[in-house]
Each structure stands twice: as structure tokens, then as C-alpha cells.
Amino acid sequence: MPGATDIKPTKPLKNPCNLCQSVRAILKRPKTGQQLCKECFFHVFETEIHNTIVDNKLFNKGDRVAIGASGGKDSTVLAYVMKLLNDRYSYELDLVLLSIDEGITGYRDDSLETVKRNRDQYQIPLLIVSYKDLYGWSMDDIVKEIGRKNNCTFCGVFRRQALDRGAIMLNVDHIVTGHNADDIAETVLMNILRGDLPRLQRCTSIITNDTSEDSSGIETSKILRSKPFKYTYEKEIVMYAYFKKLDYFSTECIYSPNAYRGHARVFLKDLEAVRRTAIVDIIHSGEALSASVQANESTKLPTMANCTRCGYISSNELCKACLLLEGLNKGLPQLGIGHTTKIRRMHEASNLASGLSSPASLSSAVADGSAGEKVKVVTHIKDLGQLETMPTLDSMK
Amino acid sequence: MSCSVEEPTMTVAEKRAKDRAVHVGFCCKCKTAKSTVTVRYAEYCETALRNARAYRVITPENVMLAFSGGPSSRALIHLFDVFHSLPPEVATNKKQPKIYNDIHVCHIDESCLLEPVQDVTSSGSTMEQARSIAGGYGYSFHGVAIEDIYDPEWTDSRCFEAVATLITSLPKDQLTTSGQAPELLSRIIPTSVTAASEEEAPKLSRQEKISKMRALLGACTTLTAKETVLQHFRSSLLIQLAKRGECTILALGDSATRVAIQIIELTAIGRGYSLPHETSLLSSWIQDCKVIRPLKDCLVKELDTFCRLNGLMLIERHHAQLDWTMKTKAEVKSIRRLTDEFITGLDKEFPSTVATVCRTAAKLTPPEATYDQKCPLCHGPVQDGVQEWKRRITVTTAPGKLETTTTSNSTEAKTTEISDGCCSSDAGGCCSSSSSSQRPSCTTPQTTTVSSTSTPFSSLLCYGCLTNLRDLNLKSMASQEDDVSSLSFELPPYVVETIVHRMGFASLDEFEHRSDGGVSASGTAVDPQESLRAQIQEFLIASDDEDE
Ligand SMILES: [Zn+2]
Numbered sequence: 001m002p003g004a005t006d007i008k009p010t011k012p013l014k015n016p017c018n019l020c021q022s023v024r025a026i027l028k029r030p031k032t033g034q035q036l037c038k039e040c041f042f043h044v045f046e047t048e049i050h051n052t053i054v055d056n057k058l059f060n061k062g063d064r065v066a067i068g069a070s071g072g073k074d075s076t077v078l079a080y081v082m083k084l085l086n087d088r089y090s091y092e093l094d095l096v097l098l099s100i101d102e103g104i105t106g107y108r109d110d111s112l113e114t115v116k117r118n119r120d121q122y123q124i125p126l127l128i129v130s131y132k133d134l135y136g137w138s139m140d141d142i143v144k145e146i147g148r149k150n151n152c153t154f155c156g157v158f159r160r161q162a163l164d165r166g167a168i169m170l171n172v173d174h175i176v177t178g179h180n181a182d183d184i185a186e187t188v189l190m191n192i193l194r195g196d197l198p199r200l201q202r203c204t205s206i207i208t209n210d211t212s213e214d215s216s217g218i219e220t221s222k223i224l225r226s227k228p229f230k231y232t233y234e235k236e237i238v239m240y241a242y243f244k245k246l247d248y249f250s251t252e253c254i255y256s257p258n259a260y261r262g263h264a265r266v267f268l269k270d271l272e273a274v275r276r277t278a279i280v281d282i283i284h285s286g287e288a289l290s291a292s293v294q295a296n297e298s299t300k301l302p303t304m305a306n307c308t309r310c311g312y313i314s315s316n317e318l319c320k321a322c323l324l325l326e327g328l329n330k331g332l333p334q335l336g337i338g339h340t341t342k343i344r345r346m347h348e349a350s351n352l353a354s355g356l357s358s359p360a361s362l363s364s365a366v367a368d369g370s371a372g373e374k375v376k377v378v379t380h381i382k383d384l385g386q387l388e389t390m391p392t393l394d395s396m397k
Numbered sequence: 398m399s400c401s402v403e404e405p406t407m408t409v410a411e412k413r414a415k416d417r418a419v420h421v422g423f424c425c426k427c428k429t430a431k432s433t434v435t436v437r438y439a440e441y442c443e444t445a446l447r448n449a450r451a452y453r454v455i456t457p458e459n460v461m462l463a464f465s466g467g468p469s470s471r472a473l474i475h476l477f478d479v480f481h482s483l484p485p486e487v488a489t490n491k492k493q494p495k496i497y498n499d500i501h502v503c504h505i506d507e508s509c510l511l512e513p514v515q516d517v518t519s520s521g522s523t524m525e526q527a528r529s530i531a532g533g534y535g536y537s538f539h540g541v542a543i544e545d546i547y548d549p550e551w552t553d554s555r556c557f558e559a560v561a562t563l564i565t566s567l568p569k570d571q572l573t574t575s576g577q578a579p580e581l582l583s584r585i586i587p588t589s590v591t592a593a594s595e596e597e598a599p600k601l602s603r604q605e606k607i608s609k610m611r612a613l614l615g616a617c618t619t620l621t622a623k624e625t626v627l628q629h630f631r632s633s634l635l636i637q638l639a640k641r642g643e644c645t646i647l648a649l650g651d652s653a654t655r656v657a658i659q660i661i662e663l664t665a666i667g668r669g670y671s672l673p674h675e676t677s678l679l680s681s682w683i684q685d686c687k688v689i690r691p692l693k694d695c696l697v698k699e700l701d702t703f704c705r706l707n708g709l710m711l712i713e714r715h716h717a718q719l720d721w722t723m724k725t726k727a728e729v730k731s732i733r734r735l736t737d738e739f740i741t742g743l744d745k746e747f748p749s750t751v752a753t754v755c756r757t758a759a760k761l762t763p764p765e766a767t768y769d770q771k772c773p774l775c776h777g778p779v780q781d782g783v784q785e786w787k788r789r790i791t792v793t794t795a796p797g798k799l800e801t802t803t804t805s806n807s808t809e810a811k812t813t814e815i816s817d818g819c820c821s822s823d824a825g826g827c828c829s830s831s832s833s834s835q836r837p838s839c840t841t842p843q844t845t846t847v848s849s850t851s852t853p854f855s856s857l858l859c860y861g862c863l864t865n866l867r868d869l870n871l872k873s874m875a876s877q878e879d880d881v882s883s884l885s886f887e888l889p890p891y892v893v894e895t896i897v898h899r900m901g902f903a904s905l906d907e908f909e910h911r912s913d914g915g916v917s918a919s920g921t922a923v924d925p926q927e928s929l930r931a932q933i934q935e936f937l938i939a940s941d942d943e944d945e
């Protein structure tokens with residue numbers, strides 16, 4: 001059998017890498033089916049991300065960029081690749097890691113250890129902000145309160161705000177997240193299935209910026225979020241982490257996503273099995289559809305203003321996080337989920353009285369999550385004990 | 398309309414059922430109380446009227462009803478009949494002028510694809526059944542067999558005597574080792590007998606046409622690709638049928654269920670750009686022929702019921718079955734079938750799925766594109782720069798070649814200009830030559846030998862077709878140095894007609910004369926060396942694939 005024994009093989013290699021032809025292939029690329037050697041795989045993987053960054057002009061030289069880091073595979077690889085590309089192509093970015101501690105025992109505490117190791121391995125500074133500090137509720141607390149159903153609603157809404165708040169503390173211009181091509185394709189399908197045209201329009205854009213129309217908005221609105229992995233297959237991220245021997249935390253969030261999205265995910269996997277380009281094909285379709293929406297429905301997007309309580313961007317008087325918190329704090333957590341009209345009405349009726357809790361204000365959060373001069377007002381009917389730990393209306397008032 | 402009378406003593410649930418029933422076109426009374434068939438007719442009429450209103454015109458137009466033989470299109474015919482013989486209270490309504498002038502019915506006979514047997518006797522033919530159903534309503538009938546897509550007659554010019562073969566820009570041995578996606582070029586092969594005896598040009602036999610079509614389907618390595626190509630053939634024939642029947646409207650029997658499945662399927666196969674045209678109630682994309690889907694609000698179940706209640710005869714086996722063409726078990730699932738199962742399943746759990754999906758797509762605006770620049774294969778709109786888009790997000794060059802391709806955009810643009818010699822113009826397809834020109838395989842001599850006979854192909858395609866043709870078996874194609882006789886499948890005349898038009902020629906004659914000159918004639922021509930760009934290699938890998 002001819003083999004890769006000699007330095008200069010004159011005989012054809014068995015199973016040579018499709019790209020360099022000089023080394024034996026050791027993997028089959030999920031995105032193309034090509035058989036590649038390790039180095040060629042690293043090369044195409046990294047180059048595609050670089051192309052995505054350059055073609056979409058994601059950064060400017062000197063930008064301070066936060067990498068949303070969960071300790072999972074996507075964000076671990078993201079941190080690694082961002083550092084690598086930053087060095088290789090001289091992006092001249094000032095990178096920092098930003099982690100959210102949702103307070104999920106057995107999941108987040110372990111994964112945060114991974115992030116801390118990443119910090120040391122990649123020499124990138126790290127900031128951890130916790131739900132508990134920001135909202136007064138950890139996810140464990142929330143699950144205790146509302147059960148396992150719908151808790152991902154809280155998780156998602158809270159995380160989004162928490163990232164922005166962390167970014168403000170870090171004084172960064174831009175957050176990159178580990179959303180990959182599979183996530184985006186799935187979201188395209190979801191938005192068609194749910195008939196959510198405004199989201200369909202936005203979900204394929206690589207940079208999002210929920211800026212309010214009026215530029216007087218709070219700093220949050222200036223923070224861009226982008227997805228350098230927009231065209232990167234989840235399987236290849238795993239493969240990359242595996243061959244690079246990257247240190248990541250592989251357990252999925254123990255509070256699983258809803259059934260509907262689950263169906264879409266399974267469907268997407270089936271499609272990918274039948275045609276491996278299906279994921280990029282769906283993203284391509286999504287981008288085209290997004291243009292089709294623009295002409296028509298985008299005007300129906302609500303005009304954005306700021307939450308009267310916490311200052312976060314919101315199309316309503318109260319942002320979704322404050323609304324969810326109000327539900328939680330009143331012992332009626334279900335009200336914030338799904339149709340929010342009911343609780344909004346409730347909120348108006350009760351006229352928010354004096355001191356419902358709200359996310360810690362930016363300034364106090366930046367300070368140190370201070371337990372100092374907070375006025376606690378008991379509004380929680382179910383569990384007074386829990387209330388004791390809640391931060392309350394802030395120095396913004 | 399007679400059905401819109403509200404029952405005074407309706408419960409909330411009944412009311413809701415009624416609202417829904419009205420929405421999907423069912424008579425409320427049929428659901429809440431058993432009523433007569435005439436009443437049901439009237440409600441259906443209202444659906445038809447409602448959907449027809451959009452295209453009400455001063456001058457009544459001829460409409461062609463596409464009849465496959467299945468329940469939805471069967472219901473379509475019946476409903477058009479009902480609509481034109483309305484109950485008095487509707488018919489006398491002067492506010493509803495006559496919309497359609499003549500009603501025609503057409504049918505595509507797909508019996509040659511029902512089973513593996515290459516049987517050309519018309520035993521399984523569906524044509525006579527379809528004809529008699531249309532005749533029952535007194536509508537004129539037009540039929541064509543699916544294999545006639547290879548007939549020069551079934552083109553816009555009605556006599557386009559050329560087919561084309563596809564060739565790859567790389568020699569075969571390199572294809573197998575690189576796993577790369579070669580640029581696909583077409584080579585146009587006139588089929589008319591060499592100019593002399595035009596009188597008795599030998600027509601293709603049915604058997605020959607069937608073989609050609611089977612050869613093309615056989616070159617597709619996936620069921621998805623086969624189904625998609627076949628669908629393009631159907632659409633092309635339906636439009637031709639409508640035009641021949643002098644109809645300016647083609648009515649399809651697509652139900653809400655069908656449309657919802659299509660919306661997801663089209664998204665999954667990368668056809669999001671043309672999706673609004675392919676699923677809308679009314680599409681004016683095709684020149685001189687509007688396409689309407691009047692049953693877009695009715696669930697397929699309800700159309701089934703409608704057919705059953707009215708005792709409408711269906712054609713049992715009417716749709717091409719492609720399962721027999723599959724060589725491996727892995728092929729039996731296509732994206733269409735998966736989507737079908739997915740939507741049907743989801744709709745059981747979340748009953749509003751179909752309606753929601755349809756509503757989503759109904760709000761989309763079709764893209765602004767030029768009909769002249771249509772995709773040769775599907776005749777859909779073509780977006781600029783799709784090959785470049787693919788190339789940037791799926792890199793297929795080895796590390797050594799990295800520097801030029803990736804340093805920066807501006808450098809790359811320059812490289813492209815310099816690396817010319819091969820680029821006849823700025824044709825969108827050329828941009829990747831910066832990488833391809835560095836490949837040892839792409840040497841200049843090849844260019845000169847082939848440019849006179851090669852015409853572009855990949856660069857003319859829409860994204861969806863580009864993706865779909867990745868499932869073509871490259872081994873069944875000739876490469877540049879091979880001679881044409883080694884080709885194993887051909888593209889039908891309608892495709893070639895568009896290629897020639899897209900290259901700027903008015904006719905095949907003009908094309909032949911100018912390309913006889915030897916120079917690469919057109920501005921849109923792609924450099925024959927174009928290669929290594931998109932990634933068409935799946936099946937190559939698949940052939941030595943056992944290790945996954
Ligand atoms: Zn290699």
C-alpha cells in the first residue's frame with residue numbers, strides 16, 4: 001500500500017487531502033464533504049470567518065470588542081479564533097471576555113470555570129455579570145418560582161440585557177456572540193413558521209443594533225452585536241475545538257428550549273443530512289426574504305424608546321425584562337410570558353406605586369452591584385424571604 | 398352571498414368555527430348544519446370570487462387551468478365551472494362582471510416516469526382521462542407529455558433546435574482528487590439536420606425524448622435534485638401550454654397546505670429570492686402570462702372532501718414517481734418529502750401552522766429583477782453575485798494559495814483585473830479567477846482551444862439552481878478536453894434558448910453565425926477556465942465515502 005511515508009512522496013498518497021494534495025486527509029468537512037487534512041481544515045475554517053468579518057466590515061481598527069463567553073463550544077472557539085485572527089490580520093482590536101452568570105447550579109458555575117481558564121489561556125481579560133446582581137433573581141430562583149416551563153423566556157430576555165450592561169461596564173463598542181449558521185438557519189425557519197416578519201427581516205443581518213430613533217438614547221443603543229460565525233457550521237465548530245483541543249464546557253443548558261423550536265431544530269438536522277448545504281441555503285433564502293420584507297412590513301416595527309424604569313431600549317414604557325421582573329416580584333410570573341398585554345395593563349393599573357424592583361441601574365451596577373443605599377419595598381406576596389435579596393429602585397431615580 | 402347570513406343562535410364556538418370555515422372557503426352551514434350541495438357551491442363561489450377579484454380586468458382574459466389529476470386541481474376545474482354557472486342571486490350581481498373569457502384545461506402526462514419500465518406504449522397514459530374530464534365541462538383541452546420538454550417545439554420560439562451538454566472546466570482526474578467544485582460550462586449542440594434538408598427534419602421519437610429526460614434525471618445524485626429539475630420542466634411546459642392556448646392567465650390548483658409546504662421547501666433549497674413569485678396568489682413575473690393560485694386559502698383536506706362530496710373523478714396515478722430512480726437508500730428522502738412531513742406533523746400539533754406560513758409569505762414583496770435576465774433552468778429571477786457569495790463563505794483553496802484571496806477586498810479586486818487574459822469581461826462569474834488562475838491546472842492554452850465552443854452556464858443560474866446542480870454527477874459530464882460525443886446527458890432546448898438569449902443573441906442562427914467567427918462572442922461569456930469555486934464536490938466524496 002502506498003502511504004505518506006516519505007517526505008516527498010512520489011507515489012500518490014492514499015486518500016490525500018483534497019486541498020493540499022500532500023498530506024493524508026483525516027476528516028470530512030461537514031460543510032462541503034471535502035476530505036481534508038487538519039491544517040487545511042483550520043485554514044478554510046479560519047479564512048471563512050475572516051472573510052465574514054472583512055466583507056461585512058464588522059470592526060474598525062482600535063475597537064474595543066467584548067466576546068460573549070459562556071464556556072460552551074461556540075464561544076470558546078469564538079474567543080480562540082477572534083484572538084488568532086486579530087493577531088494574524090492585525091485587526092488591532094482590544095478584546096475582552098464578557099460572561100453572564102445566570103445562576104444555574106451545575107451548569108453555569110462549572111462553565112464559568114471554563115471561561116476563567118480561557119481567560120488565562122488566551123490572555124484576555126474577563127468580566128462576569130450575574131443575574132442575581134442585575135435583577136435580584138438567579139435562574140435557579142426563577143425556576144423555583146415558576147417551574148421549568150417558560151424559563152428560557154426569562155433566560156433569553158435577561159441575558160440580552162445583561163450582555164449590554166456588561167458591555168457598558170467594560171466600555172466596549174461591540175459584542176461578538178457565538179451564534180452559528182445552524183442557529184441562524186433555524187431562526188429563519190422559526191420566523192417563517194411563526195409569521196414574524198419583522199424578525200424574519202432582522203434575523204439574518206450579521207450586525208444588529210437596536211438603536212432607538214432618537215439619538216439621545218442611553219449608551220446601550222450604541223453597542224453593536226455581531227455574529228462572526230454566521231456562516232460557520234455547528235459541526236465544524238465542534239470539529240475545530242476537537243482538533244485544536246480547546247477547553248470547553250459541553251453540557252447543554254439544563255433548562256431546555258421550547259417544543260416548537262425543538263421541531264425546527266430536528267427538521268434542520270434532517271435537511272442537512274439530505275443536503276449538506278441546506279444550512280447556508282436557508283441563510284441565503286433568509287437574506288433574500290429579508291429584502292422582500294423590507295419593502296413592505298418593516299414600517300410596522302414599533303418605534304423604540306427607552307424603558308422608563310431601567311433605561312433599556314424598549315418599544316413600551318417598560319422593557320421586557322422589567323415586565324418579567326414585575327411579574328416575578330408580584331408572584332405572577334406567567335403574566336410576562338407570551339402575550340404581554342395583560343401584564344402591561346396590570347402594570348398601568350397598579351401604576352407601579354413606589355418601589356418595584358428593577359434591574360440594577362447602570363451606575364450602581366458599574367459601581368459594584370452595591371448593597372448600599374437601596375430602599376426595599378415589599379411587593380412580593382408569595383415569598384417574602386426571596387424579596388430580601390432583591391435590589392430595588394436605583395439611583396437613577 | 399347566500400352563506401353569509403348569520404345564524405342568530407350561534408354559540409361562541411360555533412361562531413369561531415364559522416369564521417374559520419368562511420376563511421378557508423367552506424360554507425358555514427355545511428359545517429354547522431347539513432345543507433344542500435348548492436349552498437356549498439355558493440360559498441365556494443365566494444372564495445373563487447374573492448380570489449378572482451384581484452385580477453378583474455376590463456377585457457376578459459382567457460384562463461388556462463392546470464390539471465394534474467389530483468384533488469386540488471380537480472376541485473379547481475369544478476369551481477371554475479361553478480363560478481361560471483352561478484346561482485341566480487350571484488350571477489345577476491352586476492357588480493361582478495365576467496372575469497374570464499374562455500376557460501381551457503391543460504394536463505402534463507407524466508406516465509413515462511411512473512415506473513422503471515421503458516414502456517412507450519401509452520398504457521399508463523393519463524391524457525385521455527384528463528381530456529374526458531375537461532370535455533365533461535366543455536372546456537378545450539391541451540395536453541403535453543413531460544418528455545416533450547426535449548422537443549424543439551416546446552420553447553418560446555416554438556422551434557429551437559439545439560440541446561446543450563454541460564462540461565466541467567477541470568479535467569476529470571483533477572476533479573476526483575481535488576474535491577473541488579468546477580465551473581460548469583455549457584456546450585450548445587444544434588440538433589437541426591445540417592441545414593440542407595429542412596423539409597423532413599427527423600423528429601425525435603417519443604422513446605428518444607424519454608431516454609434523454611431519464612438520462613438527465615439519472616445524472617442527478619439526489620431525489621431533491623431530480624424533483625426540483627422536474628418541477629422546472631413542469632412549470633416551463635405549463636407556461637407554454639397557456640401561451641399556446643392563447644391564455645394570459647395560468648391558474649394553478651395549489652392549496653394552502655401545498656403553498657405552506659412550498660414556502661418552507663423553497664427556503665430550504667435556497668430559492669428564497671424567487672419564493673414570493675412562486676407562492677403568491679398572483680404573480681406577474683412571467684412575461685405575458687400571469688400565474689394565479691385561487692385555492693391558496695383552502696386546505697388540501699377540504700379540497701379532498703369537496704371532490705368526494707361532489708363525486709369528482711380523479712386520476713389515480715398522475716404524478717411522476719421517482720423512487721425507482723434511486724440507487725441508494727440514502728436518497729429516498731428529498732427536501733420536499735421532509736418538508737411535507739414536517740409541515741403536516743406540525744400542523745397537527747399547532748393547527749394554525751399552514752395558515753400562518755401562508756400569511757407570512759403573502760406579505761412578501763417580490764424582488765425587483767429583470768425578466769430578460771431569468772435563470773435558464775427555472776426561469777426565475779437571478780440575483781447578482783451569488784457565486785461570489787458562496788465562494789467567500791465556503792473557502793476551497795489550499796493554505797498556500799491563501800495570501801491573495803484573503804488579504805483584503807481591495808487587493809483581491811485588483812488581482813482579478815490583472816489575472817485577466819481569461820476574463821472576457823466583468824461577468825459576475827469571473828471574480829474568483831484570482832484564485833483559480835494560480836492553479837496549475839488552469840493554463841492559458843486551454844482557453845483558446847475551448848472558448849469558441851463553450852458557453853456560460855453556472856454564471857447564468859439563480860442561487861437555487863446553482864445549489865441544485867451541485868447534485869449533478871460530475872463523472873457524467875465531459876470536461877473540456879473531451880469531445881462532445883462522450884456526453885451522457887443533455888439540457889433541453891428551452892434551457893438552451895435562454896442561455897443564447899442571455900448571451901445577447903436573438904436566435905440560434907445568430908448565435909451559430911457569430912460563434913463561427915471563433916472569438917468568444919459575448920459579454921456575458923464566462924472564462925472557460927473558471928473553476929474551483931462553489932463546492933460541487935459532494936458526490937465525488939460520496940463515491941469513496943464509506944468511512945463516515
Ligand atoms: Zn491539506
Ligand SMILES: [Zn+2]
Pocket residue numbers: 151152155156253255256
Ligand atoms: Zn436557557
Ligand SMILES: [Zn+2]
Pocket residue numbers: 307308309310311312318319320321322323
Ligand atoms: Zn426596563
Ligand SMILES: [Zn+2]
Pocket residue numbers: 772773774775776777858859860861862863
Ligand atoms: Zn434557477
